[in-house]
Amino acid sequence: MRISMCFSYLFTLELFAAPPYRPKLDRLFADWLRNPASFAGDIEPPEQFSYDLIAERLGFLLFMHLLDAKRDREPIERFLRTSVRWPPEHRVALFRIVQALASHGILLDRGHMQLSVPKNE
Secondary structure: OHHHHHHHHHHHOHHHOOOOHHHHHHHHHHHHHOOOOOOOOOOOOOOOOOHHHHHHHHHHHHHOOOOOOOOOHHHHHHHHHHHOOOOHHHHHHHHHHHHHHHOOOOEEEOOOOEEEOOOOO
């Protein structure tokens, strides 16, 4: 959770809002999401955690194909399972992720927080 807090903080800084730093930060975030330790466990995020920014960046990574919903299925599902513990007012930010997945024909089984990936592609 400490690393996600660092990303949460970095995404709020104006310095990292545009090139050359934002693309580098996005790639680093994508690489970290693929790490099995990211968003693992039952640690509750601190009050200052930027839920909306984290969800926005993950949706952006999917939209820009920096994360592939098929190849990166496990990290995305891990993130989504963690997000069920978010305060309800912040869960609306997850809609961007669901939209990005749907644009690739991938549906979310909300009951199990698992992705339904078409097999014919």
